[in-house]
Amino acid sequence: MEFCWSTIYVKNMEESVKFYQEVLGLPVKQRFAPGPDMEIAFLGEGETKVELIFDSSVKSIDLGSDISWGFRVDSLDQSMKFLKDRGIEIAAGPFEPNPNTRFIFILDPNGMKIQLVEEQRK
Numbered sequence: 001m002e003f004c005w006s007t008i009y010v011k012n013m014e015e016s017v018k019f020y021q022e023v024l025g026l027p028v029k030q031r032f033a034p035g036p037d038m039e040i041a042f043l044g045e046g047e048t049k050v051e052l053i054f055d056s057s058v059k060s061i062d063l064g065s066d067i068s069w070g071f072r073v074d075s076l077d078q079s080m081k082f083l084k085d086r087g088i089e090i091a092a093g094p095f096e097p098n099p100n101t102r103f104i105f106i107l108d109p110n111g112m113k114i115q116l117v118e119e120q121r122k
Helices: 013-022 076-085
Strands: 006-009 028-035 038-045 048-055 068-072 092-098 101-107 113-119
Touching (some): 013 028, 013 038, 013 048, 076 101, 076 113
Parallel strands (some): 068 113
Antiparallel strands (some): 028 038, 038 048, 101 113
């Protein structure tokens, strides 16, 4: 078995695609409209793939407060500067649960918690 992707419904497709492309660096691989009031975008490559769905008939999106997606970064300090320069607030952190791991949480445009983690490799 192989994991394919994670899916979230989004409030605004353009805003969400921009976030996942520009902030997390995920390229758009496919984008299409399966119907007149719906759009789907697949982003990412390799093991990291995200499906965004916009459906105008969905009036409320509940992503849950206990779910987050983690993305590894080379430098948490550089990532925090990048976020600050773009006006993206850090929702929580930085945390350092052990000497080799540091992370923060940010929110995507839909309120999805995104964890940016720096792991020191031995």
